[in-house]
Amino acid sequence: MYKLIKNQITQKSDTVQRLSDGAFIPFDPENTDYQAYLKFLAEGGTPLPADEGVA
């Protein structure tokens, strides 16, 4: 399972957290963990929403 993480500076979600180990995965197409996340989405998975916050 994944959770979207909001960049506190830009207020946009540009990272997703893998909840099994707490790793923060950037939205970089060359990152293999991100490729696994895209596969999760393609298979119908939905990440948990990001927390709200201020910068």
Added chain:
Amino acid sequence: MTYGTVSADIIQSSVPGVSLGAGDATMMKNRIINGAMVIDQRNSGASITANNAAYPVDRFRMDCTQSSKGNCQQTPSATETGYATRVAAGFTNYFAFTSTSAYSVSSSDEFTITQNIEGYNIADLAWGTANAKTVTLSFLAYSSLTGTFGGSLQNSSNTRSYPFSYTISSANTWTTVSVTISGETSGTWLSTNGIGMRIFFSLGCGSTYSGTAGSWASSDIRSVTGATSVVGTNGATFYITGVQLEVGSSATGYEYRQYQQELALCQRYYYLGSPASSSLGIFGRNYATATGYTYPLNYNFPVTMRAIPTITVTGTWTYSNSNSLAPNGPTVNSPSLGFNSAGSGDTYVFSGTTGSFNASAEL
């Protein structure tokens, strides 16, 4: 004055026995990183379960379709049976796999030791073109089992595979292996920061992943038909070290690199931060105007990473009027960690003796 000669892959100097492109002194001829299994940032030599994507040493991973069929470790013993041969060859470390069950592989199973080579590091091979260069893969292998073993070279999309076989005829004996592969003129071979080439050493593969040695196949082949299955025998061992992939039609001496050089090569793919021994370690401080504001924790990686890495914050950090350490726009140069204020006023965080983080940009 006598000058040297230049052949396809070797520059021979006028001094007898001194050349570039052959022998131990040649720089960067080996496209394998950590081929001598010296660097183990993740485990510091501890044994781990050989599950899929486990890295018992840097840059060499396990590919497994089944979990918990063995353990893997950097150099479990410096005095294994027959160690003198390994030591004489100059290798102080090796990758060790030990089977913990007698698992009968199904047709769709595969268990391999794998290194994925970045495309930038094989771009000059010109694979996928008419000018593809011949390469030679060499290594030392060791097993409690005897027989034919398998492996393969493969492109990133698993559509071009070259299975190879080799024989270990004496149990618990380090055996030198050399395989020469004519450059592949077909298929797509990335020359970017993606996977340029996959190299597999099989510990047991089913029929789906097995093929005929010595010829190119257009499917995902990782071993040869009939090869020994290490995972099939409880307690069986397979060790490997001195892995080298070089241009040319014969194996030359292993390219020994200085420790710091090999570590830096590994850190492009994985970086392990270290907790401080007694001081603050990584430290960030600011004056917050309210709760929930984010402030930077300045830190740069020692080596530019292959891609923007996955960041894992580890251990126990010390927070004061702060919480929620997380990356905010990481790059290939920095984790861009930020911490959130938990109220107005002085806010800080430091890693201390237990907090740290790691970054992974593995292929």
